[in-house]
Amino acid sequence: MTIPDQPKPSRRQLLSLIGKSAGVAAMYQAMTSLGHAAETQFSGPPNLSGAKKGASVLVLGAGLAGMLAAFELRKAGYSVRILEYQPRAGGRNWSLRGGDSYTELGGATQHIRFQKGNYLNPGPWRIPHHHQTLLHYCKAFGVALEPFIQLNHNTYVHSPGAFGGRPVRYKEVAADFDGHVAELLSKSINQKGLDASVSREDQEILLEAMRSWGGLDENFQYAPSLASSNHRGFERPGGGGVEGAPIPSQPFGLKEVLDPQVWRSMSFFMNYEMQTTMFQPVGGMDMIGKGFQKQVKELITYNAKVTRIAQDAGGVTVSYQDIGSGAAQEAKADWCVCTIPLSVLSQIDVQVAPAMQAAIKAVPYGGQVKIGLEMRRRFWEEDDHIYGGHSFTAQDISLISYPNFDFFSDRPAVLLGAFANGLGAYRLAGMTPEQRIETALAQGAVFHPAAYRKEFMTGASVAWSRVPWSLGCCARWNEDTRRKHYQTLVGLDGRIALAGEHASYIGCWMEGALLSSLDAITRLHKRASEA
Amino acid sequence: MTIPDQPKPSRRQLLSLIGKSAGVAAMYQAMTSLGHAAETQFSGPPNLSGAKKGASVLVLGAGLAGMLAAFELRKAGYSVRILEYQPRAGGRNWSLRGGDSYTELGGATQHIRFQKGNYLNPGPWRIPHHHQTLLHYCKAFGVALEPFIQLNHNTYVHSPGAFGGRPVRYKEVAADFDGHVAELLSKSINQKGLDASVSREDQEILLEAMRSWGGLDENFQYAPSLASSNHRGFERPGGGGVEGAPIPSQPFGLKEVLDPQVWRSMSFFMNYEMQTTMFQPVGGMDMIGKGFQKQVKELITYNAKVTRIAQDAGGVTVSYQDIGSGAAQEAKADWCVCTIPLSVLSQIDVQVAPAMQAAIKAVPYGGQVKIGLEMRRRFWEEDDHIYGGHSFTAQDISLISYPNFDFFSDRPAVLLGAFANGLGAYRLAGMTPEQRIETALAQGAVFHPAAYRKEFMTGASVAWSRVPWSLGCCARWNEDTRRKHYQTLVGLDGRIALAGEHASYIGCWMEGALLSSLDAITRLHKRASEA
Structure with a gap:
């Protein structure tokens, strides 16, 4: 009623x-x-109806944020132009392939020699199922996707301080961690330790839950048994015929699975951005950049190094240098969407309010390092039965990750031999490309000692702190900088809007760049319509 | 020294x-x-060297076990022939496609009307990464595989008795279960409840582990926070621009996530046979049967209904009826590998020792039911962002499972609308095929109420208890029958060896059938060589 x-x-x-x-x-x-x-937060392409006839927008940067802004603004009727520093579109959406050359800050040049079809994705490499903006435009722009194997129970976890320094299978330690937790909680319940917190009836159910989930035996012990081995794996797995019966395995002790590498790995897989299902583009991550580029290719001016961004009541003027000829140029428009990474933008003369200038300078960038190692054969599959996924280590390389296409093939394949951050990345970035490969081989060999060096063919590395056009991998906000600067950074400054992963709460992901772009152009369009 | x-x-x-x-x-x-x-237990193809010239083997059944036996025995030099009851090879390795007709026991015939390229796999449908025998022969026989999405954090869990009867996302309840367990164990530790079991130092590490793994806040509480939401999902996830900040979600209470459907689902994904990475053949499960069939096609006599298996000092004589003509026939060989399911074999006159006869009759067969529902569009992807994986329910259908190929496509797709066992399977098997579809639609709609009926096009079902050529899905051993009969069943009886998933400890899986087959022919070959 x-x-x-x-x-x-x-x-x-x-x-x-x-x-x-x-x-x-x-x-x-x-x-x-x-x-x-x-x-x-994606609810479909933006509605930018009612654009003023003849209104123009200058987009700085032909990464995903810039190209999406250009695509949607042109669709809405704006006259759009993109200035891009590099001779290619896509920005950090990037794949290195055989035949490519790459020169980092410091001058080292790598000539990539991967076999045809193989690649390293130095930047983004996986797409969570909830990154719906990116998935929407991939479909709209014809970018084919395939599953990215994120969680593989059969990969390794390695910590120099645990398990005698030997790598152990993820399933073993994850099952053992759960099992010991279940045994301890069951003990608390049976010793009446939780009577004040949990009703008697719920304690009964909880005990059953612990037994099932934890793989405990009939006495609520986590011990060698078919129940525990059915989670952690068997000493001898079941088979056929006379010797078919399985033999249980011996779990690790509580102390061993309390190694942080164990529970951090388990927690990692429950991270919102890391949960399954995930995808990757068929043929390399840059298929996305190329898909976007196809939509806006006639709008892009390449090799344009922005040197100054000015604005007044009449419009925006961007000074840039044509890298080929060295000639100074100018571009003018009514409005500007600037997607230049803050690491670079903070070194450019930008005519914005002091608070915005402070925001631009406030956010440090991460210096992640990725290393690709091409191997003669897929020994991780053939010898170790690992198909995709990541093996984690406490060493500088942080992980090695197995390729998610061409499973079972006899062709050479590229492993991700490092995805380092923090101190490890700092150390790897300080090395020559050759030293990085050598380090990746030395550290990664802990997982596959017999084959790692033997099957190695060629490698490539990208230390993001040395990437000339981004001077870092992505923005590293913290609580303090968010509070002081975020809303300023994403607010319109006169005729200029900033966009990119740095202007989002999904930092370091393509989705953040796209959602930031949609938000920026929606607000810019509103102001332009009211102006 | x-x-x-x-x-x-x-x-x-x-x-x-x-x-x-x-x-x-x-x-x-x-x-x-x-x-x-x-x-x-697979260590490569068997070494069957030294076969006696002219020795012959009769293989009964052209399922995977039978075809592998025939392939390896012929390779070893035996003269081999296969008798198969059906007009097709593959056995329970089977896919139903548009244009197929299938008549079950009881007489109901289904004319399958799926679109081209779509299929239901009534039997096996996924391949664990450790099923190395199957993976070996898939590669050897050119069967292409693609990832099968087993664990998808974004699918649903449904229990009529929990969450107000509404389906909830797996990630939400899995994170909440872990979180509450972590909070309770932390409480025990902080109340000195584990001082007798765990050293003070390990308690400190355990607390940190609980905080990280469980998504607890600084007070070791599982409460609405960025930490818990980073596992269970957000009320509003992070985005770009002005409204980018995420809003935490409200976890379910302990009592709610103690629903058995929750922890059984979590335990399910840790089952040895269910762990990631998994695969499926490109194009349907029967691509494997077809791959095997290509290797031995000239050895197979189809439409051969075995009526008697006899043996004496001179060899084995198998009587069979040619189903087409009705004519009684006989086949003779030195040895016999019988892969006929026990459910059928127990009804055939087989000349083996009484203990073997008892073993053949001792093992009941499961009556699983699978239902395929073809939907006009992939609403689970488009509306619910579910890409592969399973949604579990306590209803008879047990689960619905989402297709693992053609992601994002605009074509109709086949959902697995039920994979019932136990009482649910019994009830579904008692229905007409039309009633099964109706039940699957009614029960499955709980997950996708708006689209499920609306987008439905056509369906197909297989109740294994009504499959004429197997009279059940697979052997259901228990501890008692294993102890009494298993070694007899897998032992050679004169000139006859049994093989199939029923003669293995990996029951109901193709891997069990193959390992059983390799074990049987290895022992048969040994006896034949000594004879």
Whole structure:
């Protein structure tokens, strides 16, 4: 029954009322029960109707954020032009292939010699299922995707301080961690330690849950048994015929699986951005950049090094140098979407308010290092039964990751031999490309000692702190910089809007760049329409 | 330093010594530290050298076990012939496609109307990474494989008794289960409840582990926070620009995630046979049967209904009826590999020892039911962002499973609308094919209420208890029958060896059938060589 003349409060008003009267927890509860749970902020391509005839936008940077801005703004009727520093589009969406050359800051040049069809994705390399903006435009632009094997129970975990320094299978230590946790919690329950927190009835169910989930035996012990081995693997797995019966394996002790490398790996796979299902483009990550580029190719001016961004009441003027000829150039437009990474933008003369200038300078960039190693054969599959996924280590390389296409093939394949960050990345970036390969081989060999060096053919590395056109991998916000600078950074400054992963809360992901771009152009369009 | 004349004890002797002196746990430990852990009993194709010239083998059944036996025995020099009841090879390795007709026991005939390229795999449908026998022969026989998405954090879990009867995302309840377990165990530790079991130092590490793995806040509480939402998902996930900041979600309470459907699903994914990475053949499961069939096609006599298996000192005589003509026929050979399912074999006159006859009759067969539902569009992807994987329910259908190929396509696709066992399978098998589809639609709609019926086009079902040529899905051993009958069943009986998934400890999997086959022919060859 509704009272007709009473206006129904909006959802937002309702939530605000609940929030005021009952605190945050109640509001969350209400939001959930109202079915507000969401996986993405993407709600389809933006509606930019009513663009002023003849209005123009200059987009700086032909990465994904810039190309999406250009694509949608032109569709809306704007006159658009993109200036790009590099001789290629895509930005950090990038794949290195045989025949490519790459010169990093410091002058080292690598001539990539991977076999045809093989590649290293130095930047983004995987797409979570909830990155719906990216998935939408991949489909719209005809970019074919294939599964990216994220969680593989059969990969390795390695920590020099645990398991005698030997790598152990993820399934073994994940099962053992769960098992020991289940045994300890069962012990607490059986010793009445949780009587104050959990009802007797729920304790009974919890015990059954611990037994099933943890692989405990009938005495709630995590011990060698078919139950525990059915999670962690068998000493001898079941087979056929006379010797078919499985033999249980011996779990690791609690102390051993308390090694941080174990539970950090387990936690990693539960990270929102790391959960399955994930995808990768068929043929290399740069297929996405190329898909976007096809849509806006006639708008891009390559080899344009932006030197100054100025604005006044009449418009925006961008000075740039044509890298080929060295000639100074100028481009003018009514509005500007600037997607230049902050690491580079902070070194350019930009005419924005002091608070925006401070924001641009406030955010440091990560210096991740990736190394690709081409191997003669897929020994991780043939010898170790590992098909995709990651083996983690506490060494500088941080992980090795196995290719997710051409499974079972007899062709050479490229392993990701390092995805380093922090101190490890710092150390690898300080090396020559040759030294990086040598380090990756030395450290990665812990997982596959017999084959790693023997099957190695050629490698390539990208230390993002040395990438000339981005001077870093991606923006590293913290709570403090978010509070002080984020809203300034994403706010319009006169005729200029910033966009890119740095202007998002999904930093270091293509999705953040795209959502930032959509948000920026939506607000820019609103201002342009009102101007 | 070694003493030359002291023979080094064999590995087996060493283990036996350790076992005698220090008990089973120490032996397991030694086995592990000796690096004995194994993933498969497959060690490559069998070595059957030295076959007697002119020796012959009759193989009964052109399923995978039978065809592998025929392939390897012929390669070894035997004269081989296969008798097959059906007009097709592959056995339970089977795909139903548009244009197929299938008549079940009871007489109901289904004319399958799936679109070209779509299929239902009524039997096996996924291949674990450690099923190395199957993977070996898939490669050898040119069967292309693609990833099967087994674990998808974004699928649903549904239990009529929990969450108000609404399906919830797997990631939400898995994260909440872990989180509550971590909170409870942290509480035990902080209340000194584990002082007797865990050292103070390990308790500190365990607390850190619980915080990281469980997504706890700084007070070791599992509460709405960025930490918990980073595992379970957000009320509003992070985005770009002005509204980029994420809003945490409200976890479910402990009582809710104690629903068995939750922890059984979590335990399911840790089952040895269910762990990632998994594969499926490109184009349908029967590509494997066809791959095997190509290798032995000239050996197969189809439409041959075996009625009697006799043996004497001179050889084996198999009586069969040609189904087409009705004519009674006989085939003779020196040896016989019988891969007929026990459910059928137990109804045939077989001349073996009484113990073997008892074994053949001792093992009941499961009656699983699978239902395929072809949908006009991939609404689970488009509306719900689910790409492959399974949504579980406590209803009869047990689960629905999403297709693992043609992701993002605009073509109709076939969902697995049920994979029922136990009582649910019994009830579904008692229905007409039309009623099964109706039930699958009614129950599956709980996951996708808006689209499920609306997008439905056509369906197909297989109730294995009604499959004329197998009279069940696969052998259901228990501890008692294993103890009493298994070794008899897999032992040679005169000139006859049984093989198939029923003669293995990897029951209901193709790998069990293949390993059983290799074991059977290896022993048969040994006897034949000695004879």
